[in-house]
Amino acid sequence: MRDAFASEMTALAAQRGDVTLLSGDIGNRMFDRFKEAAPERFLNCGIAEANMMSLAAGMALSGLRPVVYTITPFTTTRCLEQIRVGVAYHQAPVVIVGTGSGLSYAELGPTHHSLEDLAILRTLPGLNVLAPADSAELVAQLREALNAPRPTYMRIGKKGEPQLHGHDARLGIGKANLLRDGTDLLLVGVGPILSEALKAAEILTPSGISIAVASLGGVKPLDGAFLAAMAERFPRWLSLEEHGITGGLGSALLEWLADRDGPPNRLRRLGVPDQFLHELGNQAYTRGQLGLDAAGIEKSIRNAIKEQRK
Amino acid sequence: MISAAPGQPNPVELSATALILRQRLVSTSAAAKIPHLGSCLSCVELLVALYWQELHVDPANPEDPDRDRFLLSKGHGAPILFQVLAERGFFPLERLDDFGKAGSVFHEHPPKPGYIPGIEAATGSLGHGLPMALGMALAARIQQRPSRCYALLSDGECNEGSIWEAALLAASQKVHTLTAIIDFNKWQATGRSQEVMALDPLAAKWEAFGWHAQEIDGHDLAAIAQALAAARAERERPSVIVAHTVKGKGVSFMEDNNNWHYRTPNPEELAAALAELEAA
Numbered sequence: 001m002r003d004a005f006a007s008e009m010t011a012l013a014a015q016r017g018d019v020t021l022l023s024g025d026i027g028n029r030m031f032d033r034f035k036e037a038a039p040e041r042f043l044n045c046g047i048a049e050a051n052m053m054s055l056a057a058g059m060a061l062s063g064l065r066p067v068v069y070t071i072t073p074f075t076t077t078r079c080l081e082q083i084r085v086g087v088a089y090h091q092a093p094v095v096i097v098g099t100g101s102g103l104s105y106a107e108l109g110p111t112h113h114s115l116e117d118l119a120i121l122r123t124l125p126g127l128n129v130l131a132p133a134d135s136a137e138l139v140a141q142l143r144e145a146l147n148a149p150r151p152t153y154m155r156i157g158k159k160g161e162p163q164l165h166g167h168d169a170r171l172g173i174g175k176a177n178l179l180r181d182g183t184d185l186l187l188v189g190v191g192p193i194l195s196e197a198l199k200a201a202e203i204l205t206p207s208g209i210s211i212a213v214a215s216l217g218g219v220k221p222l223d224g225a226f227l228a229a230m231a232e233r234f235p236r237w238l239s240l241e242e243h244g245i246t247g248g249l250g251s252a253l254l255e256w257l258a259d260r261d262g263p264p265n266r267l268r269r270l271g272v273p274d275q276f277l278h279e280l281g282n283q284a285y286t287r288g289q290l291g292l293d294a295a296g297i298e299k300s301i302r303n304a305i306k307e308q309r310k
Numbered sequence: 311m312i313s314a315a316p317g318q319p320n321p322v323e324l325s326a327t328a329l330i331l332r333q334r335l336v337s338t339s340a341a342a343k344i345p346h347l348g349s350c351l352s353c354v355e356l357l358v359a360l361y362w363q364e365l366h367v368d369p370a371n372p373e374d375p376d377r378d379r380f381l382l383s384k385g386h387g388a389p390i391l392f393q394v395l396a397e398r399g400f401f402p403l404e405r406l407d408d409f410g411k412a413g414s415v416f417h418e419h420p421p422k423p424g425y426i427p428g429i430e431a432a433t434g435s436l437g438h439g440l441p442m443a444l445g446m447a448l449a450a451r452i453q454q455r456p457s458r459c460y461a462l463l464s465d466g467e468c469n470e471g472s473i474w475e476a477a478l479l480a481a482s483q484k485v486h487t488l489t490a491i492i493d494f495n496k497w498q499a500t501g502r503s504q505e506v507m508a509l510d511p512l513a514a515k516w517e518a519f520g521w522h523a524q525e526i527d528g529h530d531l532a533a534i535a536q537a538l539a540a541a542r543a544e545r546e547r548p549s550v551i552v553a554h555t556v557k558g559k560g561v562s563f564m565e566d567n568n569n570w571h572y573r574t575p576n577p578e579e580l581a582a583a584l585a586e587l588e589a590a
Contacts, residue, residue, distance in 0.1 A: 058447075058449065061423065061446065064453070086438055089422055
């Protein structure tokens with residue numbers, strides 16, 4: 001995803017004179033081509049994220065389209081007030097990109113985990129809060145965000161995430177897609193962890209369990225029409241996010257369901273329990289420990305279906 | 311008393327303008343019970359010099375993309391900025407009759423742009439205005455526009471780490487079109503700024519951070535004009551003007567008395583303050 005981001009940014013920089021890239025001293029060689037294409041519009045803001053975020057707001061108020069890029073905790077919670085005041089309150093059309101989100105940098109420890117960003121940022125009025133599942137979704141959302149009159153936050157992965165969306169997917173901001181259809185339960189998620197959900201669905205097929213997997217693309221705005229259609233079809237939902245269980249996608253969906261006039265749907269949430277992680281390993285290991293790999297998701301789906309049949 | 315016409319540096323008229331602004335500020339703040347009078351009174355001359363002599367802004371065309379940008383980084387000085395903008399013709403003075411009333415856009419801090427002509431950014435949380443002004447200055451450089459950017463800071467605001475983050479980047483990027491002005495009135499909300507966070511030597515700190523630093527008497531209009539001209543002439547470094555000021559300047563019983571950070575005058579105090587200002 002990182003490479004897709006860098007290459008799309010380079011293409012955009014060549015196409016338009018207002019796209020500006022601000023880095024928090026990361027992405028060493030990643031932006032070499034951007035710097036060749038638009039040297040005056042690349043700025044390494046150093047390890048000083050509060051200043052970087054306010055500066056981006058100032059640039060946006062002067063008509064540029066700045067994209068702020070650093071590791072997720074540092075571009076979100078580190079400078080939350082600058083996002084709240086400079087970006088969200090001013091409706092300054094900044095695009096904030098958090099790289100290595102969720103547990104991408106699991107082995108780097110809790111300082112580098114981002115398990116609160118979706119929850120916290122979706123409380124800010126007027127801010128899109130996105131979590132693309134693959135590079136194609138990232139590129140579509142980035143393009144749309146750079147034309148939108150409002151600011152956007154986007155959490156992305158690292159390297160080598162598989163493509164999950166088909167060529168016919170409707171990609172963009174607030175656009176959901178079914179990655180696979182099914183009949184017994186709707187698994188609805190955001191981000192690259194949806195690849196584990198698809199594997200779990202495959203594992204369950206021989207047992208006669210048919211799972212639909214939906215990719216929402218983010219937690220704000222939600223694709224209301226898509227969710228309404230899904231709510232009619234599936235009484236049982238399971239949400240999936242590489243994020244804390246509090247306040248993120250699962251919570252957003254519970255709010256959406258609670259506010260809806262219609263038959264009740266039961267939602268169970270899958271995510272990182274309400275704790276900091278101390279026994280570290282890489283992303284795959286950590287997902288496994290937390291029941292967020294294909295095997296763990298498979299188990300949760302079986303439990304949800306058992307519950308449903310009671 | 312005649313107020314100054316913009317662009318004509320007539321010291322007598324500028325002083326008269328400062329006096330009118332102080333009178334209106336004290337009256338309006340008393341009526342609306344809006345605090346931070348001391349912080350407003352300390353930066354009157356700085357704002358007069360900026361808005362009547364320095365800034366390329368046009369009240370008839372407040373969104374001209376080539377305009378200079380002024381950000382009141384010490385957003386709690388909004389009551390005096392509103393008076394300045396009204397006097398300078400950005401909006402009719404009568405709009406300030408609503409100051410502090412329920413439903414008005416004129417309250418303790420500047421709102422985001424779009425509500426009050428001439429306001430470039432919402433401030434009030436300290437430490438945001440200078441970094442935003444830096445962003446605007448960098449944007450002007452990218453867009454090849456002539457705009458210069460100014461931020462007025464309080465000394466207490468220099469407690470915020472984001473100020474020094476902006477200082478470092480502005481120096482590395484050689485943003486000589488950025489000028490920070492520090493209303494160094496020696497007080498912050500609850501104490502002497504030097505005692506709270508050891509700011510001294512403040513100008514030397516900025517100089518060490520790579521800025522062109524000047525120290526002046528922030529109530530001396532000629533000195534302010536000279537310092538702003540020197541900042542404009544600097545072609546390499548960003549500039550800071552450390553303006554030594556007196557909190558509550560112009561009203562004897564408010565001067566250097568930090569109770570006036572939060573207090574508003576009662577009718578007797580208002581009458582006494584206006585009597586002093588009218589006699590001045």
